[in-house]
Each structure stands twice: as structure tokens, then as C-alpha cells.
Amino acid sequence: MKRLYSTIVLLAVAPLAASAQRLDGCPEDFGRPGVHFVDHPTDAETDQRLKESGYMLTNDSLLSALHDLRPDVRSLAAGKLSTGGQAGALSAITQAWSAEKDQCTKTKMDDALSKIGSRLVFNSTQHPGGQQRVTPFQPCTPSEPQVLSFNIEQLKDSHNHVPDDIRITLRNLTPQTVGFFRTFWPEQEFSAVIIGPFGAHTAIKKEQEWLYHPLAPASSVVDGRTLPYFFALPPQEDVTWLWWVGQDFDMSMPGTYRVSLGGRIDYLNTTVCSNTIDVTVGN
8 A cells, every 4th residue: 555655755746856856957956966958949940938927029029028027938039039149138147147047047048148249349349341350540539438447568588588478357346236248358359569679560470460351251260269268257256367468469579568558348238448558579
């Protein structure tokens, strides 16, 4: 009799477990040791699941879905919003990402933000014709009030025979979390200004010139380093990375070079300009 009772209980529980399956492809035990696989619904499946959850596929409806009580609905909404690549979606998903407690949903939102970043960074006014690098030597006037502070500093080595690494630091000066996309090469986001020892613009290396031309063959440089990395910057928090200033520009002549970066960040509706530093190249 006890054996029969146990069987009945198991049969009753099985449908409940199946009904609790997440709609966004996240395993229920995501984050446990060895559990990292996440299934990705197709676009058609995402649309259908959002509709079945009570949401239309309009921008306003999807933005409200970011605050649904169900974590899988929140991640589905973020994924759907990312297909448009709009700056408004960036801000909304960034705020939702900052408040998200469910780890798999947070991972899904991170993926959505990365997709938005690829569109916003490389389809900006800084990349006419699809060029990979921003046109250098542009004048820069920072927006007021400032959204981000922009600082560069030289990291000196012991030999000083080649252009040293430059550390870039951007800080969020606003009272709310800001979504920023950092590229591996700073020249993909900002106009570089390098003035040589005799006061003239430093030449771009011949092998790098094609990166600054419109209609550059993007397929030849697409690797993990060229895609933007998303960073959610809380107020007064920094994002830092290194710039090999001599990668694109010919700094083989010994002397002192004046170096700065700056440019328009369309998705934040702001222009940021770094300080200017002297980089000394030895004999």
C-alpha cells in the first residue's frame, strides 16, 4: 500500500515540475557547479512566449515586461528589445540589469546589451561607411554637463625605447547607472590625436590605413577583441583599459609626442575629451 501511495505522489509532482520550466531556456539550476548551458529560443519562439505571457511586441509593452515578476519574461523582453539596437532600450535594460537578482536572467540581459552595443558603437556617426576606426585628429569639445570624465596617463617602462602603454579611465559623473561599451582598440570609439616631435600630425602606419577608410572589410577583423564589452557603471565608478598608442600610429622617431583622445558617444548623447599627455620615445 505504501509503494502505491509513493507512485501516485510522483505522478502528481511530475506535471508541476514540467509546468515550472522556464520560458527563456535557462536551466532551473543555472549557476551551480557545472551548470552553465543556456538554451536560446528562436525569434519566433520568443515572440510567441511573450504574447502568451500577456505582452505585445511593441516597445512600450516590452519595456514594461522588463519589470515583470517572472525572471524568464524579463530576459525574453530584454532579448527582444536588443534586436532593435536603440539607445532607449540600452538605458532601460541597463537599469533592469543593475537591479536583477536572478543570475541567468542577468546573463541573458548582458547578452542583449552586448548585441545593442555592437549596433550602437559601429553604426554611429563616428563610423561613416562602416570604417573600423574613428577618423583621427578631430577637434574635441566636451559636453556640458559632463556624463563621463575621461583621463589618460602613461605607464612608463624601464627601457623607454617604444611608446608605452597608456591607461584610459572613464568615470560615471551622473547620479544613475550608465551603460558603456568598451572596445578593445580605443581608436574604434574615439578620435586619436598624436602630435609628433616637430608639431605635425603623426602618420598612420601603412598597414593600418585601411581601418580608417569607409567600407573596410569588417570580416577581416572580426574576432573576440573587436566586439564591444558592456560595462554598467554606477555613479562615480570607473572603467579602465590599456591603449597601445603605437599600434596604429608611427611613433618610431625619438622625441616627445602629445597624445589625446575624444569624440561623440551617440548612445549617451554626449561628447567626451581626454586630457593631453606627453609620451616620450627614447633613442
